[in-house]
Amino acid sequence: MDFQNLTFIFVFYTYRTKYAMTETNNQYNPSLSVDCVIFGFDSKQLKILLVERSGPYQTNPQLKLPGSLVLKNTKLEVYANQVLKELTGLNEIYLKQFYTFGNPDRIKTPEDIEWIENTYQVTIERVVSISYYSLVKIDQYNLNLSEESYHAKWYNISDIHELAFDHMEIMKKGLEALRQELIYNPLICFELLPEKFSLRELQDTYESIQGIEYDNRNFRKKIGKAKYIIQLNEKQLGVAHKPALLYKFDKEQYQTNRLELIKFFI
Amino acid sequence: MDFQNLTFIFVFYTYRTKYAMTETNNQYNPSLSVDCVIFGFDSKQLKILLVERSGPYQTNPQLKLPGSLVLKNTKLEVYANQVLKELTGLNEIYLKQFYTFGNPDRIKTPEDIEWIENTYQVTIERVVSISYYSLVKIDQYNLNLSEESYHAKWYNISDIHELAFDHMEIMKKGLEALRQELIYNPLICFELLPEKFSLRELQDTYESIQGIEYDNRNFRKKIGKAKYIIQLNEKQLGVAHKPALLYKFDKEQYQTNRLELIKFFI
DNA sequence: ACAAAAGTGTTGTCAATACACCCATGC
DNA sequence: GCATGGGTGTATTGACAACACTTTTGT
Numbered sequence: 167m168d169f170q171n172l173t174f175i176f177v178f179y180t181y182r183t184k185y186a187m188t189e190t191n192n193q194y195n196p197s198l199s200v201d202c203v204i205f206g207f208d209s210k211q212l213k214i215l216l217v218e219r220s221g222p223y224q225t226n227p228q229l230k231l232p233g234s235l236v237l238k239n240t241k242l243e244v245y246a247n248q249v250l251k252e253l254t255g256l257n258e259i260y261l262k263q264f265y266t267f268g269n270p271d272r273i274k275t276p277e278d279i280e281w282i283e284n285t286y287q288v289t290i291e292r293v294v295s296i297s298y299y300s301l302v303k304i305d306q307y308n309l310n311l312s313e314e315s316y317h318a319k320w321y322n323i324s325d326i327h328e329l330a331f332d333h334m335e336i337m338k339k340g341l342e343a344l345r346q347e348l349i350y351n352p353l354i355c356f357e358l359l360p361e362k363f364s365l366r367e368l369q370d371t372y373e374s375i376q377g378i379e380y381d382n383r384n385f386r387k388k389i390g391k392a393k394y395i396i397q398l399n400e401k402q403l404g405v406a407h408k409p410a411l412l413y414k415f416d417k418e419q420y421q422t423n424r425l426e427l428i429k430f431f432i
Numbered sequence: 433m434d435f436q437n438l439t440f441i442f443v444f445y446t447y448r449t450k451y452a453m454t455e456t457n458n459q460y461n462p463s464l465s466v467d468c469v470i471f472g473f474d475s476k477q478l479k480i481l482l483v484e485r486s487g488p489y490q491t492n493p494q495l496k497l498p499g500s501l502v503l504k505n506t507k508l509e510v511y512a513n514q515v516l517k518e519l520t521g522l523n524e525i526y527l528k529q530f531y532t533f534g535n536p537d538r539i540k541t542p543e544d545i546e547w548i549e550n551t552y553q554v555t556i557e558r559v560v561s562i563s564y565y566s567l568v569k570i571d572q573y574n575l576n577l578s579e580e581s582y583h584a585k586w587y588n589i590s591d592i593h594e595l596a597f598d599h600m601e602i603m604k605k606g607l608e609a610l611r612q613e614l615i616y617n618p619l620i621c622f623e624l625l626p627e628k629f630s631l632r633e634l635q636d637t638y639e640s641i642q643g644i645e646y647d648n649r650n651f652r653k654k655i656g657k658a659k660y661i662i663q664l665n666e667k668q669l670g671v672a673h674k675p676a677l678l679y680k681f682d683k684e685q686y687q688t689n690r691l692e693l694i695k696f697f698i
Numbered sequence: 699a700c701a702a703a704a705g706t707g708t709t710g711t712c713a714a715t716a717c718a719c720c721c722a723t724g725c
Numbered sequence: 726g727c728a729t730g731g732g733t734g735t736a737t738t739g740a741c742a743a744c745a746c747t748t749t750t751g752t
Contacts, residue, residue: 197463198534198560238557242534266532266562268464268508293506293561295466296532366704383706384742401750407702408749632731649733650715657713673729674722 195236196288198248199295201233201333202261203340204253206304207358209367211322212374213304214337215253218317219281219330230330232318233295235286246298253318260357262303264343265336272332287372299340301357313414341375348375352392356415364402364410365389394419435592448450460501465561466512467599469497470519472570473624475633477588478601478640479570481519484583485547485596496596498584499561501552512564519584526623530609532601533596538598565606567623573576589674599653607641614641618658622681630656630668630676660685 204215216229232253236245243261250259270292273279275277282290284354304320323341328334369385389395394416402409470481499518502511509527512526516525529574536558539545548556554645570586589607614620621637635651655661668675 195463195558198462198558239536241536242532242560263532266508266529269564270505270507292461294508294562296534296560307472364704381742381744382704383744386705387741404751405703405750408704408751410704501735569712630731647715649717649737652712652732668731670724671730672724674731 169263171264182353192239194286194288195238196235196286196290197292198236198242198245199233199293200236200249201231201295201336202246202249203231203297204250204302205340205344205358206302206320208304208320210358210362210370210374211324212295213320213322214326215302215318216321216326216329217253218315223228228273228328228330229326230273231333231405232316235269235293235386242296243298246300250300250302252404254302256302261298262300262343262347263296265300265339266294266296267336268292278331295336297340299344303352303358304335304361305360309343315321338410345376348372359415362398362400362412362414366410368395368413416431435472440626459503460552460554461504462552462556463558463560464502464508465499466502466508466560467497467561467563467602467605468512468515469565470516470561470568471606471610472568472586473566473626473637473640474586474615475625475629476591476640479586479588480592481584482587482595483519483591494594494596495587495592496521496581499632500555501548501559508562509564511685512566516566516568519582520568522568526620527564528609528613529562530629532560532562533598533602534558535628537545544597545600562604563602563606565610567620569626573627584696598603611642614638619686625681628664628666628678628680630678632676634661683687 182371195275199429206215215232217232232249234245234249236242240353242263246261247257247259250261251257254306260389272295273282273290273293279290282288282293326334349392357366357416358371365386368389369380369382372385373379396414396416398412398414398418402412472479472481481498483498485494485496491577500511500515502508508529512527513523513525516527527541538561539556539559540549545556548554548559592600592603595603610620621634624637624682625633631652633653635646635648638651641646662680662682662685664678664680668678
């Protein structure tokens with residue numbers, strides 16, 4: 167392909183859409199976006215879901231957090247849920263607003279600005295990102311649909327060193343917020359685990375979120391005290407070692423014992 | 433004064449400014465506001481600083497949180513600091529973003545919409561409020577300047593039952609966030625207290641934020657362990673009872689002992 | 699039999715709680 | 726001298742951290 171030519175097409179495209187925008191009553195608010203740090207856990211490592219930023223003029227396709235400018239007159243939470251629904255096919259996922267990023271220069275490279283303006287057909291000045299994190303059970307569904315349309319894929323947190331826009335900063339702050347919340351709210355572990363899980367998986371969840379290791383015996387002592395973690399009469403199958411007992415989470419117990427738990431896992 | 437006449441003037445005024453807005457390049461972003469829940473402590477009760485929403489057409493002057501639409505190309509934190517500077521005369525106040533309120537219908541009454549549009553000379557659709565709380569020492573300055581221009585006054589938290597817009601909700605969430613932070617970060621007490629304070633004042637600060645009472649002896653035992661709280665060779669003066677010893681806060685000690693403190697005051 | 703992970707107990711230290719009386723000062 | 730809030734000690738309980746070996750399964 168002829169590179170001179172490609173450049174020309176690109177510039178033309180950019181100007182066309184900018185022009186179109188000023189004439190129409192665009193449905194996107196050019197100042198507001200919602201971005202989602204979607205955490206998942208595959209019984210080994212903490213992962214996040216990223217999408218590819220794509221377009222005809224892109225020199226470096228780059229990874230970004232799933233998110234979007236918000237439609238006028240749509241609730242932010244509802245919109246964040248839509249993003250999740252499209253990517254994961256799931257409704258009613260755990261969703262928590264953790265921070266809003268609004269520096270005027272957070273989107274500053276010409277490539278970044280053009281990508282947004284072309285994608286949404288708006289002229290932007292400052293885009294404020296209201297950021298949410300959410301928790302999903304990786305095993306519970308497949309990403310086939312969204313892999314086709316958005317190239318959404320899970321990445322190990324430790325492998326991510328660069329993201330488009332300021333999404334690296336957003337991801338880091340989201341992880342911090344998750345760590346903070348886990349201290350108060352053990353509930354969130356069960357959003358990441360399958361229905362039936364072993365205590366080792368639960369411990370791995372804690373460890374991969376907090377980035378530290380817990381003493382195995384002390385951890386189990388604590389779990390033993392939590393009335394909302396129920397032992398089942400089932401064991402792991404097909405493992406090449408002593409199979410672990412499986413447990414489930416009892417939401418009713420959890421609700422009634424909520425108060426005693428606040429100080430629980432520090 | 434003739435009420436018919438007043439109404440007419442009001443309507444005219446509203447339309448004029450709306451028209452003006454579409455023609456000019458207004459400096460305010462009509463989608464973004466910053467609101468501040470400014471906490472203060474007068475050695476007895478937790479208070480917040482409120483301003484009067486005023487205008488020529490107001491039937492019920494109402495109290496609101498200090499805040500404003502943000503100027504295009506101004507950092508949110510910088511803008512929140514400006515609001516504080518204008519009201520309190522102080523720079524470098526403790527400031528923390530705690531939540532963003534963005535429901536499309538959070539500003540819905542005609543009076544609310546008109547007040548904003550007239551005050552800032554913009555047409556609004558949805559206004560997202562990025563909300564901060566801040567902590568100031570009430571004794572350390574006077575509010576004379578801002579009392580004149582904004583009618584800013586301190587109100588006891590327990591006396592506030594109604595605020596303009598959705599500011600009651602914002603205030604409640606700000607108080608919750610403050611309570612949460614106090615658990616991790618005893619530092620914030622010292623943002624509310626004068627340089628020299630008694631242990632009773634420190635305990636009152638905790639109690640008025642958390643809304644619960646602490647056992648006086650146990651509280652002092654904890655303080656005794658905190659190396660960053662320094663006893664002075666001074667006593668209260670002019671009190672009609674045994675005068676309390678005064679203490680100060682040692683910021684250097686605090687920084688170095690930061691890690692051991694994370695679990696401190698639960 | 700071996701590899702691999704599951705599962706189990708004890709001890710010492712320290713923090714959290716509950717609880718009631720004397721002390722120093724101003725008036 | 727009395728009213729007011731400041732200031733102190735002890736005993737119990739329970740949580741937390743440190744630490745290493747045996748058990749059960751698949752291959």
